[in-house]
Amino acid sequence: MTVFSLRRTKAVCLKEFKHIFRDPFTLMMALLLPLLIVLILGNAIEFNVKSIELAYMDHDKTQSSRKLIETFGSSDYFRPYHIETPTKGQDDLAAERAKMMLVIPPNFEKEMMTARTGNVQIMLDGADNSSVSAIMNYLNTVNNLAFYKIQGLPATDNKPLKIKTRYLFNPELNSRWFAVPGITALIVALVAIMLTALTICKEWEQGSMEMLLSTPIRATEILIGKLLPYAGLSFCGFWIVFLAARFIFNVPFNGSYLILIGATLLFILGYLAMGLCISVISHEQQVAVQYAAVIGLLPTALLSGFIFPIEYMPPVFQGISALFPARFYVEIARDQFLKASSFSDLWVPFTALSIQIIVLMLIGIFKFKRTLE
Amino acid sequence: MNQPIVSVKNLSVRFGTFYAVKNVSFQVDRGEIFGFLGANGAGKTTTIRVLCGLLPATEGTVFIDNERFTRGKENLIKQKVGYMSQKFTLYDGISIAENMDFAAALHHLDKKRYEQRRTELLRFIDFREDLSLLVRDLPGGIKQEIALCVSLLHDPPIIFLDEPTAGVAPKARARFWDLIRHLAQTGKTVFVTTHYMDEAENCDRIALMRAGELIALDTPAALKKKTFQGQLYLITPKRGNVPLPDKSLFEIFEPYGRHYHALFKKETTSIQKQLAENFNITPIAPSLEDVFIRLVEGKDR
Amino acid sequence: MSTLLGFIKKELIALRRDPIMLAAILILPIVQVIILSQAITFEARNxxxxxxxxxxxxxxxxxxxxxxxxxxxxxxxxxxxxxxxxxxxxxxxxxxxxxxxxxxxxxxxxxxxxxxxxxxxxxxxxxxxxxxxxxxxxxxxxxxxHISTHNPIHFSTRLLFNPELNTQWFLIPAISAVLVLMSLLTLISVSIAREKENGTIETLISAPISKYDIILGKTIPYIFVAFVNMFLIQTVGWFFFDMSFNGSFLMFVLSFMAFCLPATATAVWLATYTKTQQQAMLGLIIIIFLALMLSGAFFPRENMPEILQWISYINPLTHYTYLVRNIILKGAGWDYFAEHVGVLLLSGTIIAAIALKRFKTTL
Missing domain, CATH: 3.40.190 (D-Maltodextrin-Binding Protein; domain 2)
Structure with missing residues (x-):
């Protein structure tokens, strides 16, 4: 029985590196794709809705009603335009030409003057969930402003209760600060799972695994040798996103590099192991990609709390999300960028991450060894 | 040295309920070119996989170089064999030198020994090109020769070649067989499978597999002699559209292109004369292909 | 015609014989839809x-x-x-x-x-x-x-089309559109790349069939698979999430067919660049990712910077997502349908023209 050989491991590792550096596609995937993703996603994810198309019908046609519409128009949020008939408004809502319709009834000004209140009808396009709640919030703001404007009162705060909201860690509610740290998880997952699953499948598919096994090399040596370069690539991917976050999107980094890098390395290990498991199950690149997308990427994007908060999910799905390392990694990454908790505050996600990785690694190695026999 | 290098006794390999190899026994002598023939799915590759330690035997014993196969001893065996698989030979994306470095590391060759072996082997195949060429840029024949060198790098006493010349041009094939003969002369044992019957003629002995069973094992000459007691004839129609002779006259009547190989049931001059009207009849020595067809068909009957 | 039929049959048989692949194609999307649409919600809790x-x-x-x-x-x-x-x-x-x-x-x-x-x-x-x-x-x-801090003007707000702001109703049409794109792109371009990798494509080219036969033979079976897929997903929506179908069924099917043009054309176009499955898949990931992010399927287009809005307008997935969502939830009118299908067909024709031209020169 030969013992673990560093030399053989190094040889596999070196061979893999050479393959990577001579294959422009893999390199592109590992280095260019992360940059592309972070640039596009960073710009595309914006939850502060702007320029909402607002179709209005003014049956009142008084100064008050015009002031109401003006108030909508003077905010950045709405772009009012006039329509003649309610059917036109309905059509525009149906065809997404408008997100919202406003109907001011004939006696609006009269009501405002006599009862100091007025009735206005609003219709929203509920088919677009992503913007409705933001619009509803803006409506509250506009409501007060319009009231003071119509009453000719200065918009001073003579309200009985002044509510001051302070947003901790992200005072301006900048969507980028929130999205970009989460993207690191997505990219590391993408590079680690896909490339690992593919490279091991390729070894099966082209039959070179058999050649390797006819030599004295051991399964662990093949694994370490093959996985190490991809761990390195994934780590590069991480740095690309990190630098983009810091210098392109100006996300602050308040935490400790040690914690973030430690968590990243753990996370990479976990996804390498997942890629390994996938390749062992599928043996074929085409199938592996399907599995990698479904087991690896979708949960990472959607079940990790990256965008959709985990607390909002039904308990069963909170449980499912805890099966994926991404959930804990996103938690740590976001924390380190914006909050900077100490290690002792993060022991829960760290422990969870470590346990998952050990389990995944064991499954991967065990399954891999078993298929060799 | 007189002991056989490979000794297989009652080997069976079963996948589920399917026997890929069924109760096969044979021995391979040192320095011999041992041809392993059979149709696709006859169990050739499975047998080789067992002999290289890639696949455990379901039943039976296997000795390689006096070492009995048991679990945990695979690595000892793996040092004694070289293996060139049918599907994969060299990594395409890296250079010749890098492929060789890689193999050397896998076998833990020390630097001096590796360099010496490499020089020897490259001289052996007479390779003088640049070693930094990428494998994907090599012609098929050269690629196979380099692959042979790579699998010989750790100087194993026996080498398994699974269809080494499949898809290689005829001229390169001939060259490759020269190398194989050379190897055997230097004392290496070569265990080779092939589809080309003309190549099989180069083997010292031939084993013939059919549906997982060994159906024949002998030298090519003995196989021919054993299989064909009578004279084999080449029968060629003199013109197109001649009616075929009555098949019941023959033991064998096999088409080979526009010719036929035939063995008479009872050879008489009158039948010959009768046939000579439409056909040219020439006595020929049987080829291995004839043997192959006859043996396999004989079993089928 | 019979060569084409034979070709299609071959592809379908090959698909049927590969249970892992078939499972990946048909069952995984359903699992995905159920899990994701349950898990993803904008509705706050806890x-x-x-x-x-x-x-x-x-x-x-x-x-x-x-x-x-x-x-x-x-x-x-x-x-x-x-x-x-x-x-x-x-x-x-x-x-x-x-x-x-x-x-x-x-x-x-x-x-x-x-x-x-x-x-x-x-x-x-x-x-x-x-x-x-x-x-x-x-x-x-x-x-x-008895003091009011808010809403001096009474806004009587009505939510149209999805009165309870059901997140699933919003997501399932989008997910189904994305999955249709994913299955079409992946299956077609990888299957062509596989033939290239195995060298079997040469047999096809050497056979007396036109490149149109090859392309149609390679795409029609997978269009069929994607069609089945889409139906399964919609059924899940109706079955599990009480999603009503307000539009015209004919429109729904026609939109699918219109979307198949740019989707399959993109797959074929991608296949002309790739020699191995690995390359095909890397290309796919990039394309799918871009299409998804810039489609408005999950992130509203209106909020993007202007240049990304323009790019997302030429993205076929944008229009297909609009169509599916609109037909299902709002019962889209024919003019809406015509506009978006028009864009789909136009972009599809352009991509197809490029793909066909390249398909000839590279093979």
Whole structure:
């Protein structure tokens, strides 16, 4: 029985590196794709809705009603335009030409003057969930402003209760600060799972695994040798996103590099192991990609709390999300960028991450060894 | 040295309920070119996989170089064999030198020994090109020769070649067989499978597999002699559209292109004369292909 | 025609013989739809709320009780820390901090001031917390103190098409559109790449069939598979999430067919660049990713920078997502249909023309 050989491991590792550096596609995937993703996603994810198309019908046609519409128009949020008939408004809502319709009834000004209140009808396009709640919030703001404007009162705060909201860690509610740290998880997952699953499948598919096994090399040596370069690539991917976050999107980094890098390395290990498991199950690149997308990427994007908060999910799905390392990694990454908790505050996600990785690694190695026999 | 290098006794390999190899026994002598023939799915590759330690035997014993196969001893065996698989030979994306470095590391060759072996082997195949060429840029024949060198790098006493010349041009094939003969002369044992019957003629002995069973094992000459007691004839129609002779006259009547190989049931001059009207009849020595067809068909009957 | 039929048959048989692949194609999407549409929700729950005030502050207690009763918020286990520290340490999502002497007393004095402290690491969450709390507080004030802090003008708001703001209704049409794109692109381009890798493509080219036969033979079976797939997903939507189908079924099928043109053309076009399956898949990931992010399927297009909005307008997935969502939820009219199908067909024709031209030269 030969013992673990560093030399053989190094040889596999070196061979893999050479393959990577001579294959422009893999390199592109590992280095260019992360940059592309972070640039596009960073710009595309914006939850502060702007320029909402607002179709209005003014049956009142008084100064008050015009002031109401003006108030909508003077905010950045709405772009009012006039329509003649309610059917036109309905059509525009149906065809997404408008997100919202406003109907001011004939006696609006009269009501405002006599009862100091007025009735206005609003219709929203509920088919677009992503913007409705933001619009509803803006409506509250506009409501007060319009009231003071119509009453000719200065918009001073003579309200009985002044509510001051302070947003901790992200005072301006900048969507980028929130999205970009989460993207690191997505990219590391993408590079680690896909490339690992593919490279091991390729070894099966082209039959070179058999050649390797006819030599004295051991399964662990093949694994370490093959996985190490991809761990390195994934780590590069991480740095690309990190630098983009810091210098392109100006996300602050308040935490400790040690914690973030430690968590990243753990996370990479976990996804390498997942890629390994996938390749062992599928043996074929085409199938592996399907599995990698479904087991690896979708949960990472959607079940990790990256965008959709985990607390909002039904308990069963909170449980499912805890099966994926991404959930804990996103938690740590976001924390380190914006909050900077100490290690002792993060022991829960760290422990969870470590346990998952050990389990995944064991499954991967065990399954891999078993298929060799 | 007189002991056989490979000794297989009652080997069976079963996948589920399917026997890929069924109760096969044979021995391979040192320095011999041992041809392993059979149709696709006859169990050739499975047998080789067992002999290289890639696949455990379901039943039976296997000795390689006096070492009995048991679990945990695979690595000892793996040092004694070289293996060139049918599907994969060299990594395409890296250079010749890098492929060789890689193999050397896998076998833990020390630097001096590796360099010496490499020089020897490259001289052996007479390779003088640049070693930094990428494998994907090599012609098929050269690629196979380099692959042979790579699998010989750790100087194993026996080498398994699974269809080494499949898809290689005829001229390169001939060259490759020269190398194989050379190897055997230097004392290496070569265990080779092939589809080309003309190549099989180069083997010292031939084993013939059919549906997982060994159906024949002998030298090519003995196989021919054993299989064909009578004279084999080449029968060629003199013109197109001649009616075929009555098949019941023959033991064998096999088409080979526009010719036929035939063995008479009872050879008489009158039948010959009768046939000579439409056909040219020439006595020929049987080829291995004839043997192959006859043996396999004989079993089928 | 018969060569084409034979070709299609061959592809379908090969697919049927590969159970792992078939499972990946047909079952995984359904699992995905069920899981994802359940898990992804914009509806808040389990937000951890702490308050910081003196013990007998009635108004503050009312606010707290209302918040817990709303189902959006939940209690935090008793802490040693102050409310601010709890938010800072990540043990609470939001803290309500009353002025000195409690909220009730300060309101009576007429100088009410209340601080809300929100953990804004998740912007979406922070926004909804703000909204909910504002609503709850003004509700309590009206009820308890008979003072209105809000809404002097009464907006009677109606939500059209999805009155309960059901997130699944919003997501399932989009997910089905994305999955159709994914299965078409993956299956077609990888299957062509596989033939190239195995060298079998040469047999095809050497056979007396035109490249149109090859392309159609390679695409039609997978269009069929994608079609089945889409139906399964819609059935899941109807079955599990009571999603009604308001539009014309014919329109729905026609939209699918129109979308198949750019989708399959892209797959074939990609296949002309790739020699191995690995390359094909890397290309696919990039294309699918871009198409998905810039489609408005999940992130509203209106919020993107202008240049990305333009790019997303030429993205076929944008129009297909619009079509599917609109037909299902709103019962789209023919003019809406015509506009988006027009864009699909136009972009499809352009991509197809490029793909066909390249297909000839590279093979």
């Amino acid at each position: 937000l951890r709320l702490v308050i910081d005030t003196i013990p007998d502050d009635t108004i503050m207690t009312r606010v707290y009780d209302h918040a817990l009763g709303s189902g959006w918020f939940k209690k935090v286990a008793p802490l040693q820390k102050s409310a601010v520290e709890a938010v800072q340490a990540g043990e609470a999502d939001v803290a309500l901090i009353a002025p000195k002497g409690g909220l009730t007393r300060s309101l009576i004095r007429g100088e009410g001031e209340l601080q809300i402290l929100i953990d804004a690491t998740n912007v979406l969450k922070a926004q909804s917390i703000e909204g909910y709390l504002q609503g709850i507080i003004s509700g309590v004030l009206t009820q308890e103190m």
